[in-house]
Amino acid sequence: MKDAIADPKAGVAIVKARDGIINEELELRQLKLCLDATVLTPDAKAEGLGNAMAPRLSLMASQVSDAFATKERVNPNAVWNGSLLPSAAERDIFASAKK
Amino acid sequence: MPFLLLPRRLALIAGAAVFAQLLAPPAVAQATRVKFQLDWRFEGPAAMFLVPAAKGYFRNEKLDVTIDAGNGSGGTVTRVASGAYDMGFAALAALMEFHANNPTAPNKPVAAMMVYNNTPAAVLALKKSDIKAPADLNGKKLGAPVFDAGRKAFPIFAKANNITGVAWTSMDPPLRETMLVRGDVDAITGFSFTSLLNLEARGVKADEIVVLPYPSYGIKLHGSAIIVGEDFLKKNPEAVRPSCAPSARA
Numbered sequence: 001m002k003d004a005i006a007d008p009k010a011g012v013a014i015v016k017a018r019d020g021i022i023n024e025e026l027e028l029r030q031l032k033l034c035l036d037a038t039v040l041t042p043d044a045k046a047e048g049l050g051n052a053m054a055p056r057l058s059l060m061a062s063q064v065s066d067a068f069a070t071k072e073r074v075n076p077n078a079v080w081n082g083s084l085l086p087s088a089a090e091r092d093i094f095a096s097a098k099k
Numbered sequence: 100m101p102f103l104l105l106p107r108r109l110a111l112i113a114g115a116a117v118f119a120q121l122l123a124p125p126a127v128a129q130a131t132r133v134k135f136q137l138d139w140r141f142e143g144p145a146a147m148f149l150v151p152a153a154k155g156y157f158r159n160e161k162l163d164v165t166i167d168a169g170n171g172s173g174g175t176v177t178r179v180a181s182g183a184y185d186m187g188f189a190a191l192a193a194l195m196e197f198h199a200n201n202p203t204a205p206n207k208p209v210a211a212m213m214v215y216n217n218t219p220a221a222v223l224a225l226k227k228s229d230i231k232a233p234a235d236l237n238g239k240k241l242g243a244p245v246f247d248a249g250r251k252a253f254p255i256f257a258k259a260n261n262i263t264g265v266a267w268t269s270m271d272p273p274l275r276e277t278m279l280v281r282g283d284v285d286a287i288t289g290f291s292f293t294s295l296l297n298l299e300a301r302g303v304k305a306d307e308i309v310v311l312p313y314p315s316y317g318i319k320l321h322g323s324a325i326i327v328g329e330d331f332l333k334k335n336p337e338a339v340r341p342s343c344a345p346s347a348r349a
Contacts, residue, residue, distance in 0.1 A: 001147050001150075003151070004146040004147045004150045008143075008146065011146030011149075011150045012143055014146060014149050015142070015143065015146050015149055017153070018141050019141035019168075022141065022142060022143075027142050028143060029292075029296060030143035030144065030292050031146055033291070033295065034219065034290075037292060037312060037314075038215035038216060038217050038322045038323075039147075039216065041216055041217045041314070043217055049213075049216075050212040051213060052191075052210070052321060056319055060192070060319070060320050060321060061195055063320065064192050064196065064199075064255075064320075065195075065199060066254070066255075068195075068199075068251060070195075070196055070199035070200050071199055071200045071202070072200075072202050074195040074196075075198065078198055079191070079194050079198050079209060079210055080209065081209040081211050082211070084212070084327075085212060
């Protein structure tokens with residue numbers, strides 16, 4: 001993860017090696033846009049990469065139950081297991097990001 | 100870090116070691132096999148998973164990780180639940196939907212690490228349509244595949260932004276941006292970064308495109324996470340621990 005953030009170009013070259021059909025220039029843009037929009041966000045910075053906070057999970061569970069009209073209500077505690085997360089220091093990716 | 104918090108083998112399970120010896124060959128400890136499915140094809144974002152694999156970070160942790168492409172989060176959740184895959188990368192909303200619709204499923208996957216903290220879902224339109232903000236979507240024609248994350252979560256976006264009277268047109272993913280360009284629909288939902296590039300690939304310039312990302316308009320939904328099958332977790336009892344130190348060093 002840190003590697004892909006620190007050197008997205010090398011990261012896309014590895015994707016290219018796996019699937020030769022991709023346009024590297026385009027996918028490099030997609031990776032950068034993706035990281036900015038979803039991974040390197042203010043929320044991720046506040047909560048810690050990889051983590052999920054209980055209040056937000058509960059809100060999402062409730063919203064998804066309504067919007068997706070699920071058979072039962074979503075139990076946020078059943079879908080998330082944060083006990084496997086690496087330490088916060090190991091998850092600190094914001095230093096890796098070159099802006 | 101191998102983004103996967105792929106389980107680290109802290110110690111070899113004694114029985115497994117003896118068994119391996121009886122069977123003969125490898126003097127080296129057997130690596131734990133992990134079958135991992137992505138949410139989508141091998142595109143730019145897949146680098147987050149393919150890089151640690153290519154650099155041998157998982158191998159260093161005695162993990163033999165196979166990464167396959169996917170065809171949508173819903174499929175990845177189902178295949179981890181069926182045991183076809185041990186782990187995967189999928190939208191948290193799709194995982195929640197699976198849990199709530201299959202309460203008695205024996206092997207419900209759990210999310211163990213958030214990757215896309217914020218949902219990548221967005222509404223995209225062409226500037227010439229005069230859609231500038233969510234309120235401009237009132238009564239408009241929207242298009243997306245039925246399983247699209249942005250479409251499924253649209254009621255949440257609509258409620259937060261008081262949007263009403265939207266009519267949906269469904270299509271296969273490759274036609275979504277084409278139909279917007281042709282004017283068959285007024286706006287589409289999709290992953291902001293994917294649809295933006297798909298529109299550019301169809302000759303639309305970036306400055307002719309309006310992107311309304313859900314997180315910019317009051318939506319706190321998480322995006323996609325690493326998921327693990329319940330059985331896989333149980334079968335790797337004390338050996339299961341996160342491993343991210345190797346790539347943290349990189």
